[in-house]
Amino acid sequence: MSTARLTINLHALASNWRALDAKTDVETGAVVKADAYGLGAGPVANTLAEEGVRKFFVAVAEEGAAVRQAIGPGPLICVFSGHMEGDADLLRDHDLVPLINSPEQFQRHLQALPVHPFGIQLDSGMNRLGLEPSDWAALRSRAEALNPVVVMSHLACSDEPDHPMNRQQLKTFREMTDGVSAPRSLAATGGLLLGPEFHFDFCRPGIGLYGGLPFAGAKPVVTVDLPVIQVRDLAVGETVGYGNTWKARRPSRIATVAAGYADGLHRAIGGGIDTFAGDLPCPVVGRISMDLITVDVTDLPHTPERLRILNGHQTVDDLAEAAGTIGYEILTSLGNRYSRGYVE
């Protein structure tokens, strides 16, 4: 094996979905945008469909087409970006439901696909996507007469349970939707964990399915193994990597492994990150290069063939914290140089 290996545990994925589903009395959908957070929309959506997921969410129509191809007819696939110019053929041919974000999109949808289903995305305060309260008030009765399949909105601060924005958006969403007959949804992973008031008719987690915070109980889904290319011995005072940022204070053995920031193992990941030979931690030393990472294996009793950087000991959120980002960005940065395997 000469390339780094990314292993996606579909059992853990299914188990995370069941664990989140068990926290509510309502339906649980799944967000599979950005190629299922980088893990492969086809295998991920198939696994979740087998678990019973009936509502999938993607960012743009092209992603929806790929998910439809994977799971076949039946489950709902909703598109967060709504009905964009030129999307009509994709939406129709792959039976995708645009979540209408503006009066312009509503017009476009009624003109291009008058009998095709749609949903409504409302802006309850995040000011990113969705109909403003005044726009919604103006078109609500026309839209409701056409039976939207969902009415939803998104929380800006749900990863901070005590943030006042959560209750403020809940109040706004209620005011905007009380009395609608369509199924309502406000909660992603964070909102689902805020409790029943936020659940409405269904929740739509993403990151929690893939093993990331704010779902602290998530099982890790991703394992990353890095093949060792070369091992060398350093004398006291020798340095490692660009910028000489690490210097041997004792006679040391340094392993060089085949992955780097071009594989989403960000250069900004500073100190405090290990790779693992089995259960034995081996610290990353020196700067992370584009394709290479250097590791201090002095304390290992043997020369490893590969070192693991993501696993149960060290999560996507540990890497994210070290890089000053979030688990979402680590997952979606892993990229396609890995050889991929799925545990089914």
Ligand SMILES: *Cc1c(COP(=O)(O)O)cnc(C)c1O
């Ligand atoms: C990404 C996204 C989700 C899923 O969010 P997670 O935090 O990953 O659970 C849900 N709804 C919308 C509108 C999103 O953009």
